[in-house]
Amino acid sequence: MNRRLSPRQILQRAEGLLVEHSTDAASLYVALSNMVQLYRDQCERLERVSQVADGYQAAVRDDAKMKIQSHKRRMERLAHISDGYHDLVHELNLSLSTAVMEDPLTGLANRRRIDVALSEEVSRARRTGRAFSLILLDIDHFKYVNDTYGHPTGDLVLKEVASALIQCVRDYDICSRWGGEEFLVLLPESSLDDTRIIVDRIQAAIRAIEISHGQATIRITASFGVAFHVLGEDHPDTLLRADQALMEGKSSGRNCIVFQS
């Protein structure tokens, strides 16, 4: 084969020989060998084309996979950071609700918190038939402490009383600052005997408080009014009896425990 023929020419020549019914062996030999060569070339070419196509497809697939992975990672980062902001708000909520329920000076329950607890206790008593008791106490001559030693010392007295209360009660009792120098202790499901033990303990703990102020040592006492919840009544009724008992204690010389009459 001297001359390089185009595929079209190879085909045309072979078809020409077939149309003529040629029996010329030499011409047929050339045409056939050209056809064989053409066939081989075409096969090789097809192979190369499919290899390129496969490679291209794989590249596209890898690219898509990478994109999906990068999106996935981004979504995860987004969710993670967003969770962090949710936690932040949640923590803020918790500290706000503590602030709303707590007396900032003493850390005891504030009036709002004890009001909620009192309502809950009334419902619980109604449900279980086991009533609660209340101890209302007032620091004797607190105004004198404030006027003589100053308000910071007065605050210190309040804090000392608060920690004495906490130490004297059971885990489920609630101590609250009711107002100024008045404290209210809620004793769920408590009998007269239980209550008596606790109020005696509190009285002793308060009498034991000693606060140094310069050369002076400040000692304090308190007056106590104790009342028992009567099933069926609302908590202001119980509170009123505790208050009346406390008033009685105050007017009969202070530094005493008065149980509701």
Next chain:
Amino acid sequence: MHTKDLNIPGTQSSPHVQADWDGGVLCMSGDSYPENSFELFEPMLNWLTDYVEHSQEPLRLELSLRYLNTSSVKVMMDVFDLLEVAYKTGRRIELIWFYDTRNHRVAELAGEFKEDCSFPFDIHPKIF
């Protein structure tokens, strides 16, 4: 004010956004939990894209962001991606995230964003 400057007043639920083209500074401050964050931040994203494309000057971001809702976190991730691309092509980019010393969680979260950024990213305490 430059026509290309930006001043979007903040609300309770959206941050104050301020951009100064000549100074090359973008500031954001406040909480961000708007209903329409993608709409709200579009002018800011456009400003950033414009600035990165049409100016050769350095860019500085000053953020005093507190709370971000999820879509705002997404917007900030987009902003940082944009900065990252610009930084990798040689632009001078810097970012400072101020946080209230009383709220360290904000600093921790700024740190989470920082993990994906290679440009200078400072987290600074500040008394607000």
